[in-house]
Amino acid sequence: MSLDNILNELFPVITESNKPFYDALGEGRLTANKCNECAHTFLPPANHCPNCLSDQVDWTALSGEGTVYSWVEYHRAYHVAFKDKIPYVVAIVQLKEGPRMISNIINYDSDFLKVGMPIQAVFTSGLGDVPIVQFKPIIGKEG
């Protein structure tokens, strides 16, 4: 199997409703959907608001600030492309504006990583040079 094929299952499936989210990541911007009717701000992207089911869904810019909702440190690679990356941390990120997302914590010290720790978005490239957003601890604000 070629490397492209191996990486293929890792790439997000781009749809009409999520394309603006991934395009924005490529420009170093983190965005979320915001419902024009009930103001619910949400991820993952969808063309109907999961709260009120309105299809009047727009985009809003996020600050990239958040906290660690929870995290896990991988000690086994589930995919050949991650073999050299263990140990690495996947976290549920609680974004300041409300939505949560899955991402990585980078530049972390696992002894100090804690639920509730403040983190900040860093725009990087994932495997295959696909733009992603990871998070790093905000130094001096750990509590």
Add this chain to the structure above:
Amino acid sequence: MGSISEKYCIIGVGHTKFGKHPGRTTLEMNVEAIKNAIEDCGINKSEIDAVLCKYPTSNHSMMYSTQVAQAVGIVPKVSGVIDMGGATNINLIQYAITSMELGQCTTAVISFADNPLTGSRNAYTHPWGNDGLYGWFGTPPAYGMIAQRHMDLYGTKSEQLGAIAVAAHKHASLNPNAQSRKVISIEDHQNSKFIAKPLHLYDCCLVSDGGAAVIVTSLENARNLGIKNPVTILGLGQSHPSWDIELREEITVSGAKESGRMAFEMAGLRPQDMDFAQIYDCFSIVNLITLEDYGFCEKGEGGSFVENGRIELGGSLPVNTSGGLLSETGMPGLQLIIEGVRQLRGECGERQVPNARLGVVSNQGGVMTTHSTMILGR
């Protein structure tokens, strides 16, 4: 319609050996399990007019219950496959009872078999959602995420999860059917490698081939069939949080809370009335959270609840008396129902809970994605 509590019962249980079944199909293992369940209650196969199945997780196959029915030579009035992961078995029992209430069938077999040990485990290793580039794969890490939050919020310790694994392995050592009969210590648990920190190897269930089946009918029909030892279904519940764990309001609370509330209310019983609990333990943390959500202790106190032998045989609440998924078989859930039935029949030998009259069984699937509860009595 009046309450169906105490109206239906489990009359037969059966299973294959738990462990490796190289070269056997899931259909063949379903047939063996169903045959054993029929022999267990001694009824004629022709009494069975409903065949309900959970499809094999490793190898999804369309309309699977019709394949099983065909393989056991039954043309069922009612048949179906429900896909709620490890919660499916109790949900199928609920479907069987509902169909009996509608008068559409009288005796149902519920069965499951799979072979992830010698067959394929691919079903468990795909990336979650659109997040493959973040390395977000696998079931153990997703449960690790839940365990880490429980630890950070409530001070739950890895050694307390270890107490759950120690109890499961101790019970399995008394169970001739168990796939792993090795007794372990807290030190063994702590020294086992991290699979997804904070979860160690011994926090994770076995991977197993095998099949199991149970037969359900009304108490009235059981009497007509001359069944001596029916185990009565007193309560049922189910509740299903979100598919993506990050979208749940609180990941340290599972569907067990609402499902348990429904089942205990239907049975008119409280957690403290239970003589034992068979709790779905694909990972040690699930056992702990389910005990909290069922109300055996307060949220956050599961860690201290499971310590000091309380959940071991001889403790105040023996949990997973056959070894559970951690040590009897990793098969998703039907064996916990079977162990509940055997305890209430008094068939458990060395691992028998003395005078067991009431017990609760939990089933759950995904990453605490689905949950179902059943309360059994005699």
